Amino acid sequence: MSTKIESKHVEINKSVQEVFDFVKDFNNIEQVLPKDKISDWKSDFDQCSFKIQNAAVIPLVKESVIEPNTINIVSGEKTPFPFTLKITFNALATDKTEVFLNFDGEINAFLKMMVVKPLNSLFNFMAAELKTVCEK
Numbered sequence: 160m161s162t163k164i165e166s167k168h169v170e171i172n173k174s175v176q177e178v179f180d181f182v183k184d185f186n187n188i189e190q191v192l193p194k195d196k197i198s199d200w201k202s203d204f205d206q207c208s209f210k211i212q213n214a215a216v217i218p219l220v221k222e223s224v225i226e227p228n229t230i231n232i233v234s235g236e237k238t239p240f241p242f243t244l245k246i247t248f249n250a251l252a253t254d255k256t257e258v259f260l261n262f263d264g265e266i267n268a269f270l271k272m273m274v275v276k277p278l279n280s281l282f283n284f285m286a287a288e289l290k291t292v293c294e295k
Contacts, residue, residue, distance in 0.1 A: 162271055166260040166282035169290045175250035178258060178293050179227035182246060185219065191288040193281070208235060215239045240266045258289055 171178050181187050185207040189200050192209065199210040208218035218235025222243070225231075232244040242264030249257040260282045266274060 160266060160268060160271065162262075162264050162266045162275060164262040164275065164279050164282060166279075166286040168257050168259040169286045170251065171256045171258060171290045171293050172254060173256060173293045174254055175248050175256040176227045178256045178289070179230075179248050181293055182230060182248075182258075182289070183221075183224060185221060187292075188219070190292050191285045193284055193288075206235065219244070234264075240264050240270065242266075258286060260286060 184204055186202045186204065188207050189197075189202065189209070196212040197209045198212070199208070199216065201208050205221045206219060208216055210216045215238065217238060219232050220235045222231045222233045223229075227250075228248050230246045232246070234240075234242045242262060245261040245263075247259055247261065251257050262278060262282060264278075
């Protein structure tokens with residue numbers, strides 16, 4: 160059963176290229192995750208993995224990049240369910256960028272009841288935190 164979640168759209172006061180370049184390096188993803196809810200962080204430029212509190216290890220693998228507008232991510236091995244995560248970057252002005260995340264996962268009905276709300280919160284947190292980190 161396909162489950163789709165879209166994060167809030169955030170506006171970041173940086174150029175689309177600056178924001179894109181930050182997210183493109185998966186070593187930076189840790190900075191936009193809730194520090195009190197993740198552990199066992201591992202990363203390199205093209206992939207990362209982390210354990211979500213009281214849950215599974217989530218490996219993320221960069222599947223494709225369309226400069227400077229889209230980063231497509233797929234779930235790595237051993238995730239509880241297969242998913243894709245698309246991060247979209249839209250230039251609103253030379254120094255203003257809109258960013259949002261689109262999640263599409265194959266989640267069974269039982270698991271869906273438990274994970275949709277936390278995933279929605281996570282993606283909204285990541286979008287908001289990206290704004291905070293990039294505008295420092």
